[in-house]
Amino acid sequence: MPAKSRPQLRSVDSPNDELDEAKRLELYRLQVEIRDCEQRAYELFLQNLVKGTSHLSLGQEAVAAGFAGAMEKGDLSFCTYRGHAHTLARGVPMEKVLGELMQRDNGLMRGKGGSMHLTSSDHGVMGSYAIIGAHLPIACGAAWRAQYKGQKDVSVCFFGDGTTNIGAFHEALNFAAVWKLPVVFVCENNLYMEYTPISSVTAVEHPAADRAAAYGLERIVIDGNDADAVFRAARAAFARARAGQGPSLIECMTYRHSGHSRADPAKYRPPGELEEWLKRDPIKIYRKRLAEFGIDEAQIAQIEQESKRKVDAATEACKAAPPVSEDLLTTDVYADGGWAWRN
């Protein structure tokens, strides 16, 4: 692993007493379900059943689980094209996600968006955005509405390390800070912008956190493979936001076990790097911790079995689902439900 990318962590694998057993089990369940569902998406891709593209978060599950675990109902998630994990973490059923990836009629948006645009407003997932950086200002706007109406929800915006080098990142950070908006920006630093190491194209070591000072924000780097650390950082940032103390920017150090997108074999990684990170697999870490806290092995195994069962059931449902209805081609271009641009 290049020296530059070695995370400097605020807390490393430290058991803590702030989370009760139910929360710990929830965080574990979320991570396992995300892992299983994404593994299945990859298998279905290899079988040519997932069409188009897909961007997996294998290895990054702790970020999604930790934040979602700390969010209240009504809080809003804004995701990127690597958004399956965050969508699942908010409780969107696997069948809906896999159905969208497989472009079936049972998909979350019935095949009209695809893998990169998962949206479930009922679950607070206000879209997955495939133009890098676009959703940071959008999350600011949602937070502005909360501030304007005196509502207490927080807008949480997830993005990758590559996003920190695009203009919209900087515009949004400044805007959120000046307007003191209840928004939390979450950078998942998985060391690669796509195929290129982020360290080789960025002037500072920590692409998000080292920019925080420019916007009067605290420099926060956390272990993104430790769901408890993520949960605690999220909870603190949400409390600040709800108290009217403005935005936070949190850089989560993590690692993508798979390539950038569907068939990328990630050959650009130096030898040994993946193996090093696999030792710090967030799910392995968390499983061990549950055991240390005296949680019964049977309970842990049950979560794992239940997750497998859910993925299998979702897969079967999607395979049986019909293709997308052709009636949808021209629906919902405009608010009247149609596409008419002339009389």
Added chain:
Amino acid sequence: MAELTYRDAVARGIAQEMERDPDVVFLGEDVAAAGGVFKATVGLLEKFGPKRVRDTPISEQAILGAAMGAAMTGLKPIAEIMFSDFLAVCFDYIANEFPKSRYMSNGQLKCPLVVRTGNGAGSRFGAQHSQSVENWAMMIPGLKVVAPSTPSDVIGLMAAAVRDPDPVIFFEHKSLYATKGEVPDGEIVDTLGTAKIVRPGKDATVLALALMVPRALAAAEVLAAEHGIDVEVIDVRSLVPLDTQTILGSVGRTGHMFTVEENPRLCGWGAEIASIVADEAFYDLDGPVVRITTPHIPLPAADNLEDLALPTAPRIVEKIRRSLNA
């Protein structure tokens, strides 16, 4: 009924909607304390306060992104992009975000917002502060696009745009800000997607938009007085939705169609209308459809060159007269 400038009509139109609906908010660069660089939003900060009328940094992406996030969660934002040329620095929102979120989400997301922007030439500002870019917006499915030419239409179409559930790009013409027009008292609410016959005539149909409307009207007077040609002038007003029925009806009566467009020639709004007329009214035509446009060039700063570039009343007269062999 009172006489009002186009500039003051902008502020009145926004105020009318802000008074009606507390969810209407307004943001942009220099729009609040300074009242706008074109002084089109003077008095709004004083009237509605800093919570609803907000100055932003020079961050066009943040302005449009914030407007979208607010719109999708329950506000009705009006966002100003000072010069329409600057839409190019935040075009992702115009092209990829506003118009596609509803479709991609299968109807889950909404985007009821208005982007107002100063469009068009006449101020000798050169190629990056003078363009007519309404055709940039017209080509994107999911947007609505309007460009009023009179103070009364500014108010009425602003109300329609704010009340519309879809994203509307609202092109104000910089060279019309100082013009005056009669405006009825009380609330004015117009309808998107409606063209207006502003001068009836029997010999030819002339379509125009924004600053080109008064020029087409001036040309019509000369054509009538000096050449005995009686043209019907239609203010297109709304590019999307497009009022093709009014246009096709007029062409059916006159048998001739001219467009007067400030946008550069290629893919200007008139090209699409010419195509529609060719498809659907070919046998009504007694001669070729003629587009009178700015040439396909960047706009120069020098006053004499800029004047040469834009369609003028004499150029419109000449083109129509020659085409009709009068």
